[in-house]
Amino acid sequence: MSAVVVASARVRRQRRWLAIAGLVVTVVYLIPVYWMLNTSFKEAGDIFAVPPDLVPLPPTVASYVNAVFSDADIARGLINSGIVAVGTTSVTLLIALPAAYGLARLRIPFLPVILMLFLIVQMVPSVNLALPMFVLFSSAGLVNSYAGLIIANCALAIPLAVTILRPYYLSVPTEVVEAAKIDGCNEFTAFWRVALPMSRPGMVTVTVISFLGAWGEFVFGLALATDDAIQPITVVLSEITNAYGVRWNDLMAVSAVIALPVIATFIFLQRYVVAGLTEGATKT
Amino acid sequence: MTRITGEPTGTATVTPPSRARRPRRRRNWRGLLFVAPAAVYVAATVVYPLLYNVTQSFFDVGMREVTRGGAAFVGLDNYADQFGRPQFWHSLRVSLVYAFGTVALTFLLGLGLALIFRRAYRGRNILRAVILVAWVLPTVVSANVWRWLLDGSYGLLNAVLSALGLIDGDVFWLGQPTTAVIAVILATAWSFGPLAMILLSAGMEGISPTLYEAARIDGASPWQQFRRLTLPLLRPVSLTAILLIFIFTFKTFDTIFLMTGGGPGGATETLPVYAYNEAFAFSRFDTAAVATVVLMVVPIVLSLVYFRAIRSEERA
Numbered sequence: 140m141s142a143v144v145v146a147s148a149r150v151r152r153q154r155r156w157l158a159i160a161g162l163v164v165t166v167v168y169l170i171p172v173y174w175m176l177n178t179s180f181k182e183a184g185d186i187f188a189v190p191p192d193l194v195p196l197p198p199t200v201a202s203y204v205n206a207v208f209s210d211a212d213i214a215r216g217l218i219n220s221g222i223v224a225v226g227t228t229s230v231t232l233l234i235a236l237p238a239a240y241g242l243a244r245l246r247i248p249f250l251p252v253i254l255m256l257f258l259i260v261q262m263v264p265s266v267n268l269a270l271p272m273f274v275l276f277s278s279a280g281l282v283n284s285y286a287g288l289i290i291a292n293c294a295l296a297i298p299l300a301v302t303i304l305r306p307y308y309l310s311v312p313t314e315v316v317e318a319a320k321i322d323g324c325n326e327f328t329a330f331w332r333v334a335l336p337m338s339r340p341g342m343v344t345v346t347v348i349s350f351l352g353a354w355g356e357f358v359f360g361l362a363l364a365t366d367d368a369i370q371p372i373t374v375v376l377s378e379i380t381n382a383y384g385v386r387w388n389d390l391m392a393v394s395a396v397i398a399l400p401v402i403a404t405f406i407f408l409q410r411y412v413v414a415g416l417t418e419g420a421t422k423t
Numbered sequence: 424m425t426r427i428t429g430e431p432t433g434t435a436t437v438t439p440p441s442r443a444r445r446p447r448r449r450r451n452w453r454g455l456l457f458v459a460p461a462a463v464y465v466a467a468t469v470v471y472p473l474l475y476n477v478t479q480s481f482f483d484v485g486m487r488e489v490t491r492g493g494a495a496f497v498g499l500d501n502y503a504d505q506f507g508r509p510q511f512w513h514s515l516r517v518s519l520v521y522a523f524g525t526v527a528l529t530f531l532l533g534l535g536l537a538l539i540f541r542r543a544y545r546g547r548n549i550l551r552a553v554i555l556v557a558w559v560l561p562t563v564v565s566a567n568v569w570r571w572l573l574d575g576s577y578g579l580l581n582a583v584l585s586a587l588g589l590i591d592g593d594v595f596w597l598g599q600p601t602t603a604v605i606a607v608i609l610a611t612a613w614s615f616g617p618l619a620m621i622l623l624s625a626g627m628e629g630i631s632p633t634l635y636e637a638a639r640i641d642g643a644s645p646w647q648q649f650r651r652l653t654l655p656l657l658r659p660v661s662l663t664a665i666l667l668i669f670i671f672t673f674k675t676f677d678t679i680f681l682m683t684g685g686g687p688g689g690a691t692e693t694l695p696v697y698a699y700n701e702a703f704a705f706s707r708f709d710t711a712a713v714a715t716v717v718l719m720v721v722p723i724v725l726s727l728v729y730f731r732a733i734r735s736e737e738r739a
Contacts, residue, residue: 158544164536165550171613172556174579175568190582234460241457248450253462255730260469262726264674266695267715270702271472271479274489294468297461326453355561357677362703373563377681380567387571394564405559409552 175398179203179391186387206389207396212367216375217396219285219364220354223371226289227353228346231296235345238297239304240330240338244316257298268294269362276363283366291359296352300345307341308334344411351401372397473719480712489708497709505713513689514697515717518673521608521693525672526665528612533619533664538649540620541627551620558617566681569610573597597683600690607679607691611672619664626660627653659732666729670722694718 178186180198207213241247242254272291273282281287311334319329335342360371370378376393383390480501482494505511540551557565572579575595584590596602630653638648676695679685685692685700692700698718701711 154542154544157539157542158546161539161544161547161550164539165554168536168554168557168613168616170579171565171568171572172560174572175564178571187577189577190586191577191579234464237457238461241454245454245457246451247454247458248452249455253458256462256465256470258730259723259726260465262670262674262722263469263473264676264695264715264718264722266674266676266698267476267719268469268472270698270708270711270715271476272468273702274479274484274708275472275475277489278492290468293464298465298469301461326457330457351559355563357561357563357681361680362699373561376563376567380570380681385577387574387577390567391571394567398560398564401559401561402556405556409555 172398175391175394178388179395181388183386183388187385202388202392203396206383206386206392212375212379213372213393213396215368216370216372219369220371220373222285223288223292223356223360224350224353226285227292227296228349230289230293231300231349232342232346234293235297235300235304236335236338236342237330239301239341240308240334242301243305243308244311244313244334245326257301260298261295261302263295265295265358269358272359273362282363283369285369287363288359288369288371291363292353292356296349299352300349303345303348304338304341307338311337340411343408347404347408347411351404354400355397476712477716479709480716482709484708484712486706486708489706494709501709501713505710505717510689510692510697511714514692514694514714517604517689517691518693518695520604521611521675521679521691522669522672524604524608525611525615526669528608529615529619529668529672530661530665532612532616533623536616536620537623537627540624551624554620555617558614560614562614562677563681565610565614566678569606569613570597570682573606598687600687603683603687603691607682610682611675611678614678615668615671619668622660622664622667623657626657626664629660630656662732663729666725666732670725670729673721673725674718 177193177195179202180195180200181192182199182201185192185195242250247253268291272287276282276287281290315337316329316334319333320326324332355373356371357373357377360374361377364370364374367375372393376390376397379393380390479494481496481498482488483497483500484494488494536551536554540547573596575581575593575598578596580596581590581594584594585592594602596606634652634656635648638652643651674695675693676699679691679693679696680699683691685696694714695718698711698714701707701714
């Protein structure tokens with residue numbers, strides 16, 4: 140009896156220490172994120188203070204106003220990224236949803252080969268695609284076009300989306316689909332009316348991951364958009380890096396604006412994103 | 424050729440009694456219509472460019488040929504050119520150092536985080552979720568933030584180190600070969616750490632608590648439990664995590680390109696950065712193709728190993 144009490148007291152003490160350790164580790168781990176925000180709210184002169192101010196007092200949004208929202212290049216970059224990300228997400232959903240359903244629920248031929256194709260493709264370095272795509276797109280007139288960037292982004296987004304979505308359709312009972320067919324659905328309407336609505340969490344996951352993937356994409360933007368007018372914000376940021384020199388507060392403000400949609404969606408849809416990313420990374 | 428599954432496809436095969444009543448349905452060829460758009464898309468935008476890239480490596484392709492076509496076949500000249508160039512071997516070496524260093528550091532970070540978040544306590548799930556922000560952050564953002572943290576004159580790291588009396592004056596971490604390599608490894612491992620944490624946490628949850636109870640009764644210390652139980656039982660998951668992170672790191676381009684551009688003096692020029700520069704800085708699309716062909720071999724071989732590993736793991 141007393142042994143149990145002692146043990147539980149020890150366990151409770153242990154938990155308290157673990158909780159403190161967890162908090163400290165998390166705070167230390169995210170110092171870079173804090174430092175980005177901290178710097179972005181500082182006056183230009185304050186970023187060179189020695190030692191640096193740990194809290195930007197008083198905080199100023201000058202960098203956001205001047206460097207982000209009054210700068211035409213940045214605004215255009217953000218719009219371009221938005222267009223490419225929305226385009227990529229739409230095309231990915233359109234193509235990947237039926238494919239994942241087919242691979243999960245229909246007894247199709249060549250199944251292992253197709254599954255393997257989608258998996259291997261995810262291991263391909265972006266540079267390996269960006270190079271031949273630049274050559275091929277040059278002759279097809281797709282360099283410096285939204286279409287070109289969307290096509291390139293989808294090349295990686297679709298296989299990932301299929302891998303993430305397939306388990307969701309595997310969890311839709313075959314009986315439900317069969318019942319729908321007996322009730323007069325054909326192969327397609329059974330998918331559209333029955334299986335699709337049942338896989339809604341998977342659709343949310345894939346929408347978020349495709350969007351965020353295309354939003355933060357850099358290599359295709361760098362290789363396939365040489366014209367300023369079409370460049371995504373990630374490439375714009377890399378190009379102004381040198382021009383800005385030591386204007387770290389402005390650079391951090393731009394970085395924070397790029398990170399904002401990612402962090403926001405991540406916070407609100409955390410459980411979908413994490414589930415999807417681990418599925419995509421590990422599942423066969 | 425198509426029969427890879429080994430599943431009985433119908434007629435006279437021996438089926439277990441329970442299934443005897445339900446005849447195997449034939450392969451659903453119409454179902455291919457659902458999959459065809461995705462398969463064709465991937466074939467056209469991934470497989471074809473990759474194969475095209477291989478053919479490019481046998482032709483003489485500069486900027487003029489890219490825009491006007493008419494490249495001449497040169498056989499293995501491009502390969503001979505690349506394999507005779509010290510820079511090529513140098514970047515292969517840098518790539519391997521970078522990948523091994525990042526994998527080691529990421530694994531340690533992931534293991535430490537997984538252990539800290541292993542036991543349930545109030546707020547644990549929130550902390551564990553918040554730390555994932557490091558991983559979902561776009562690479563351009565994290566690369567820029569690291570550049571600022573490591574800045575020689577006003578960076579946070581130097582401020583902390585000089586406050587502790589560890590350094591005197593400015594240290595330009597990204598300006599010296601050795602520290603630049605360490606810096607890009609650190610930044611990459613920082614991003615991948617939470618991924619390793621998720622993979623290893625899942626593995627730890629799979630270990631039965633009764634084993635630890637038994638170990639405790641036998642008087643095993645926490646360290647002994649970790650050393651003799653957790654680590655060995657985590658081996659399959661660790662292997663998966665290590666392979667996956669190795670593949671991801673080996674193909675990483677943006678972190679290095681943005682932090683150092685491959686410098687100083689090529690010290691951080693990994694194979695992807697080298698290939699990119701060959702193509703876009705020097706317009707040598709043919710030799711760049713050679714570099715990417717080599718770049719391709721490592722992840723493909725490793726991912727085959729990886730798929731075999733998870734297959735056998737699932738069968739076990």
